Amino acid sequence: MAPHSSQLKSASRAVHVRNLMRRFATKTILDRVDLDIAEGEFVALLGRSGSGKSTFLKALAGLDHDVQGTGTLETPENLSVVFQDARLLPWRTVIQNVTLGLPGPAGQEAGRKALAEVGLEGREAAWPNQLSGGEQQRVALARSLVRQPSLLLADEPFGALDALTRLKMHDLLRELCARHRPAVLLVTHDVDEAISLADRILVLDEGHLIEDLRIDLPTPRDHGDPRFAKIRTQLLSRLGVETPGRRAA
Numbered sequence: 151m152a153p154h155s156s157q158l159k160s161a162s163r164a165v166h167v168r169n170l171m172r173r174f175a176t177k178t179i180l181d182r183v184d185l186d187i188a189e190g191e192f193v194a195l196l197g198r199s200g201s202g203k204s205t206f207l208k209a210l211a212g213l214d215h216d217v218q219g220t221g222t223l224e225t226p227e228n229l230s231v232v233f234q235d236a237r238l239l240p241w242r243t244v245i246q247n248v249t250l251g252l253p254g255p256a257g258q259e260a261g262r263k264a265l266a267e268v269g270l271e272g273r274e275a276a277w278p279n280q281l282s283g284g285e286q287q288r289v290a291l292a293r294s295l296v297r298q299p300s301l302l303l304a305d306e307p308f309g310a311l312d313a314l315t316r317l318k319m320h321d322l323l324r325e326l327c328a329r330h331r332p333a334v335l336l337v338t339h340d341v342d343e344a345i346s347l348a349d350r351i352l353v354l355d356e357g358h359l360i361e362d363l364r365i366d367l368p369t370p371r372d373h374g375d376p377r378f379a380k381i382r383t384q385l386l387s388r389l390g391v392e393t394p395g396r397r398a399a
């Protein structure tokens with residue numbers, strides 16, 4: 151049976167999930183998962199490949215009509231989704247991609263402002279194929295944020311970018327989220343990315359959220375901070391990855 155799926159009722163929560171199930175054939179990917187995300191909270195979701203991270207995100211995004219369970223799935227109406235590939239319409243310019251569905255001069259103005267916020271001022275008339283991968287992802291972020299979402303769902307948004315561009319995108323996302331304060335669920339493989347950005351980190355394994363860790367380090371986060379290293383070791387252990395230090399112990 152599909153869970154009771156509806157718009158959010160509580161003002162202080164951006165996500166309220168109870169008893170979410172998802173099976174593919176005989177395989178249970180999400181096994182009675184519960185989760186609350188507060189307004190403005192930045193949550194990262196880690197898990198091994200195939201653990202069901204994207205399945206979970208799609209359920210929250212309302213993109214999976216076959217989720218099961220008898221519980222609750224409440225998300226805000228104004229949510230945005232960003233994927234690993236920017237998914238821009240190649241036959242529309244950058245500004246047209248950002249303002250799609252936004253009417254009139256106010257929409258244009260909001261689109262220009264969003265593009266300036268992601269560092270693409272002056273590129274409004276460019277075509278997607280004239281942009282680098284990182285720039286295309288900036289457009290995808292602008293397209294999401296121009297709608298002022300209460301919830302941003304991001305599925306490996308920087309997974310296809312080189313390491314340097316990814317670090318720049320971390321700074322940008324951190325700034326944008328500090329300014330606009332959407333709740334965020336960021337799916338990532340990258341433990342350091344999760345620790346750099348999130349207020350809270352979840353680990354999904356065998357259908358369950360086996361870790362729910364609050365990150366209280368100051369931002370921007372210093373990768374050399376021993377507390378950062380300790381959290382990394384803890385998360386890698388939850389992911390079943392042995393670090394050299396642990397092996398020696």
Ligand SMILES: Nc1ncnc2c1ncn2[C@@H]1O[C@H](COP(=O)(O)OP(=O)(O)OP(=O)(O)O)[C@@H](O)[C@H]1O
Binds near residue numbers: 202
């Ligand atoms: N539509 C589908 N039909 C059948 N099986 C599916 C479907 N979608 C996902 N799966 C299976 O569900 C499991 C979880 O997939 P999912 O993409 O959610 O994992 P993930 O944690 O996001 O993986 P990755 O990190 O590799 O992207 C996988 O075993 C996958 O093969």
